[in-house]
Amino acid sequence: MRDFLQIFEGERNALLRNTVADYINVAAAGETASYELMGTGFTAIDENPGAKSSKETYVNEVTSSSDITGYETAFDYTSRLIPSQAAIKALWKDGRDHKVGADAHHEYIRVDLWNPIGTPSAQAAEFAARKFTVSNEVSKFAGNGGEKIEVTGTLNAVGDPILGKFDTVSKTFTAGDFEATY
Numbered sequence: 001m002r003d004f005l006q007i008f009e010g011e012r013n014a015l016l017r018n019t020v021a022d023y024i025n026v027a028a029a030g031e032t033a034s035y036e037l038m039g040t041g042f043t044a045i046d047e048n049p050g051a052k053s054s055k056e057t058y059v060n061e062v063t064s065s066s067d068i069t070g071y072e073t074a075f076d077y078t079s080r081l082i083p084s085q086a087a088i089k090a091l092w093k094d095g096r097d098h099k100v101g102a103d104a105h106h107e108y109i110r111v112d113l114w115n116p117i118g119t120p121s122a123q124a125a126e127f128a129a130r131k132f133t134v135s136n137e138v139s140k141f142a143g144n145g146g147e148k149i150e151v152t153g154t155l156n157a158v159g160d161p162i163l164g165k166f167d168t169v170s171k172t173f174t175a176g177d178f179e180a181t182y
Contacts, residue, residue: 019114025107041082073157081149095138129166
C-alpha cells in the first residue's frame with residue numbers, strides 16, 4: 001500500500017478519483033448492514049458540501065463578516081442501469097417504486113483510500129471515512145434507442161456525518177477519531 005501512496009506524495013500531485021470509495025447499505029431496514037461498493041456502472045459521484053453562511057455588517061464596519069452556519073451536503077450520481085450491481089439496483093428501485101420518507105433512506109459511507117489507518121493487509125484494510133444517512137432523490141432514467149440506460153439522482157444528507165474508519169475487507173464502519181496517515 002505504501003508504494004501506491006508514494007505516487008501522490010509531493011506538493012503538486014493531485015489524487016485521482018479512484019482513491020475515494022463510496023459504499024451504500026443495501027440491506028432492508030432492521031437487517032444487518034450490507035455495504036456494497038458504488039463502483040462498476042457509476043460514471044460520477046460528486047460531493048457538494050453545500051456550506052451555508054450568514055453575513056452581517058455591524059454599524060461600525062463597512063465590510064461584512066461571514067460565518068458558516070451549516071451544511072446541506074448532497075452527492076450527485078450518474079450510473080448505468082446494471083441490475084447485477086446491488087448498489088445501482090437499490091438506488092434505481094427507490095425511484096422505480098416511488099419510495100418516500102425513511103423508505104428512501106440509506107447509510108452511505110465515503111472512504112478516503114488515500115488515507116489509511118495503520119497498514120492495510122489482506123485481513124484488515126482500514127481507512128478514514130465518513131458515514132452519512134442520505135435520502136435518495138432519483139431524478140431520471142434516460143436512454144435513447146440503442147443506448148445504455150442511465151440513472152441519475154442525488155443522495156441528500158440527513159443530519160450530520162459521523163467520522164470514523166471503514167474496513168474495506170470486512171466492510172464495517174467504526175465511529176471515532178482515529179489517527180490516519182494524513
